[in-house]
Each structure stands twice: as C-alpha cells, then as structure tokens.
Amino acid sequence: MSTNSTNFRLPQWLRVSSLLASLAVMAAPAFAQHEIDSDAERSPIVISGNENAFGYSQMAQMAIMQKLQGANRYPRQEAVDLQNAIAAREDVPANYVLQSPGSGPILVMTALAFAEPGKNVVTVEPGYTQLTNAFQEHGGEVKKVPLNDDLQYDLDAIKDAMDENTAVVYICNPNNPTGTIVDPVKLTQFIMSAPKDVLIFVDEAYLELAPGGLEKNSMVKLVKQRKNLIIARTFSKVFGMAGLRIGYGISQPETLEKLKAYYMGGPSILSTVAATAALQDQDFFDFSVESYHNVRSMVKDRLDELGLEYAEPNGSFIFIHTGVPIDELQARMAEEQIQIGRPFPPMLDWARVSIGTEEEMQVFLETFEKVMKEYGKIAA
Numbered sequence: 060m061s062t063n064s065t066n067f068r069l070p071q072w073l074r075v076s077s078l079l080a081s082l083a084v085m086a087a088p089a090f091a092q093h094e095i096d097s098d099a100e101r102s103p104i105v106i107s108g109n110e111n112a113f114g115y116s117q118m119a120q121m122a123i124m125q126k127l128q129g130a131n132r133y134p135r136q137e138a139v140d141l142q143n144a145i146a147a148r149e150d151v152p153a154n155y156v157l158q159s160p161g162s163g164p165i166l167v168m169t170a171l172a173f174a175e176p177g178k179n180v181v182t183v184e185p186g187y188t189q190l191t192n193a194f195q196e197h198g199g200e201v202k203k204v205p206l207n208d209d210l211q212y213d214l215d216a217i218k219d220a221m222d223e224n225t226a227v228v229y230i231c232n233p234n235n236p237t238g239t240i241v242d243p244v245k246l247t248q249f250i251m252s253a254p255k256d257v258l259i260f261v262d263e264a265y266l267e268l269a270p271g272g273l274e275k276n277s278m279v280k281l282v283k284q285r286k287n288l289i290i291a292r293t294f295s296k297v298f299g300m301a302g303l304r305i306g307y308g309i310s311q312p313e314t315l316e317k318l319k320a321y322y323m324g325g326p327s328i329l330s331t332v333a334a335t336a337a338l339q340d341q342d343f344f345d346f347s348v349e350s351y352h353n354v355r356s357m358v359k360d361r362l363d364e365l366g367l368e369y370a371e372p373n374g375s376f377i378f379i380h381t382g383v384p385i386d387e388l389q390a391r392m393a394e395e396q397i398q399i400g401r402p403f404p405p406m407l408d409w410a411r412v413s414i415g416t417e418e419e420m421q422v423f424l425e426t427f428e429k430v431m432k433e434y435g436k437i438a439a
C-alpha cells in the first residue's frame with residue numbers, strides 16, 4: 060500500500076504544542092544542575108571534559124527553537140551572518156574566518172595540511188594533543204619541550220627545539236591541562252620573530268577566562284601582519300555550547316586555503332544560528348566568565364587551606380598535584396560519582412579537574428579531602 064507521507068506529519072496543533080512544551084522546559088531554571096541532598100542518590104558530577112556547567116545562552120537556545128523547522132535546509136545566509144559576526148568580534152575581514160564543527164577540526168586540518176615525513180611540530184608536555192597526535196599519525200614528528208618550574212611555557216626552550224624541519228609550533232594558551240598562560244608581550248615577540256615559513260598555531264580555547272581576557276592576551280591582533288599565524292577559538296568553553304559543535308580558525312585567506320583542502324563540512328544550521336545569537340548575548344557571556352572566576356577562586360582558596368599544590372588556573376579547569384597515580388584517583392573518585400580528568404603524561408600524579416558549579420565543586424572538595432586523607436596526602 061502506498062502511503063502519502065503527509066499522513067504521517069504531526070497535526071499543526073500538536074507541532075505547536077510540542078514546541079511550546081519544549082519552550083516551557085527551557086524556561087525552567089537553566090543553571091540548576093545538581094540536587095545536593097545527602098540522603099538522595101545524586102547524579103554523577105562530570106568535571107572531566109572542561110564543559111561549561113553553567114549552561115549556555117538562552118538567546119542561543121531560542122535561536123535554535125526558531126530555526127528547528129528550517130533545519131531541512133543547509134546553512135546559507137545563516138553562515139554568512141555568523142561569518143560577519145565573528146569577523147566583527149575579531150576585527151578581521153570576513154575571509155579571515157573558517158567556521159568548523161568545534162575548533163578540533165581546525166587543529167586536525169592544520170595537522171593534515173602541514174604534516175609530512177621529515178617535518179616536525181614543536182609543542183610542550185604536558186599539553187593538548189589533538190593537533191600533534193594527528194600530525195604524528197600523518198607522518199610528521201612531534202618535538203615535546205618541558206614546561207618551566209612554574210608549569211608555564213618556556214619560549215626560549217621552544218626556540219631552541221625548532222630546526223630547519225619545523226613546520227608548526229603549537230601553543231595552547233592557556234595550556235591544557237595546566238591552565239597556565241603565556242606572557243602576551245613575550246608571545247608577541249616570539250611570533251613576530253619566528254621564521255616566516257614556520258606556522259605558529261595559537262589555540263585560545265580558554266583565553267576568555269584568563270585575567271584580562273582576549274583583549275589583553277589574544278594574538279589575533281597579529282594575524283593581519285603574519286601569514287604564518289592561525290588562532291583557534293571555540294564556542295564549547297566560555298559559551299557553553301560543546302554539544303553543538305562549533306568553533307573557528309582565524310588566519311589570512313592564503314593560509315586558510317591550505318586547511319580547506321581537508322575541510323569535511325561546516326557546522327549545522329542550528330549550531331550556526333545559536334553561535335550568532337550567543338555572540339549577541341553579553342549577559343550570558345559575563346555571567347559565564349564571572350561564575351568561572353568566582354568558583355575557581357573558591358576552589359583555589361580551599362586547596363590553599365588544605366595545603367595542596369596546583370598550577371595557577373586561567374581556564375575552566377585546575378591542575379592539582381595529588382601525589383596519587385591519576386588512574387587510581389580517577390577510579391576512586393568515580394566510586395564517589397565524580398568524574399575527573401584523564402592522565403596527562405608525564406605528570407601522572409596530578410589531576411585535571413574542570414570547574415563545575417559552586418554546588419558541584421563543594422561536593423568535589425569535600426569528597427576530594429576525604430579521599431586525600433585516605434591516601435595519607437593530608438592529615439586526617
């Protein structure tokens with residue numbers, strides 16, 4: 060029997076009412092994540108992936124709802140609008156921007172475009188490995204430079220590690236997992252004096268959360284002067300849209316062309332309109348930055364009281380010296396329904412803990428103190 064597909068369409072009233080029902084769910088308190096009731100079984104606290112526990116812009120959520128029925132189309136004007144909004148935010152021409160489903164693809168496209176046998180990428184250890192792993196998998200070599208005693212980038216050591224085969228230098232600022240930042244004056248000098256045939260890749264995934272934010276620290280202002288510079292940014296962190304998969308790279312069009320050879324498609328229409336709306340939502344942005352600063356300070360204060368060492372955090376996470384093998388600690392915390400970050404060799408007795416809500420971090424701190432006492436790392 061042939062069926063007319065329109066028979067299976069929801070009636071208009073039902074479509075409208077489900078839309079309204081969804082809107083009602085959205086109107087519920089957006090930022091309450093966890094019931095902190097000691098008698099109740101609480102849901103796991105996920106502070107392992109540097110996601111934003113404070114939610115994301117309600118303006119972005121509304122933009123998604125409004126575009127739901129238009130998702131049968133590819134993004135056209137929506138992508139142009141976002142391109143222009145990003146260009147305005149970054150103060151660059153629109154053709155300096157390459158949108159992607161998260162910033163991860165920008166890192167991987169760069170690896171694919173620049174890796175070849177005999178070439179190397181210079182980076183730090185411990186560091187974020189998405190670009191460097193892909194570089195290695197595609198025939199290149201990875202040269203890892205240790206951080207200095209304060210777990211910060213040592214730009215002189217990076218210079219020393221560079222040779223005539225260096226194709227890329229990857230700088231993650233703030234560094235993941237340590238959260239430490241590079242002095243903007245020194246980084247500017249480094250970029251301006253780097254050989255012009257070496258690509259300098261600055262991953263600024265968390266930079267909005269550093270003191271002074273993008274204005275003080277971003278290297279995007281050098282992009283017009285330096286063809287060999289790419290900046291990566293994401294909507295996954297301060298904007299809280301990790302699940303929507305949207306980010307971008309900024310560079311001169313000639314450099315972006317090299318990446319585009321490996322382009323596998325852009326963000327969805329829903330992510331695109333959400334990102335455009337998020338850029339207009341200054342209130343959520345400010346709320347997110349302020350929440351991170353407040354909760355990060357609270358965590359630091361408690362770690363200071365407990366006498367535990369940590370790297371100075373400038374992103375959405377904190378790297379703590381626990382003295383316990385991270386595999387073991389991860390498993391022990393998981394028994395307490397708390398998921399913390401993965402191992403970051405060679406610092407295998409440190410733990411990377413994402414900053415969650417204040418309530419989540421209070422539970423984390425209480426549990427962490429108990430577990431550290433069990434291991435004899437703080438006095439019982």
Ligand SMILES: Cc1ncc(COP(=O)(O)O)c(C=O)c1O
Nearest residue numbers: 161162163187235264293295306
């Ligand atoms: C430093 C850094 N760069 C890039 C990414 C990629 O994130 P996304 O693809 O969600 O933009 C992450 C994710 O955690 C990250 O920590």
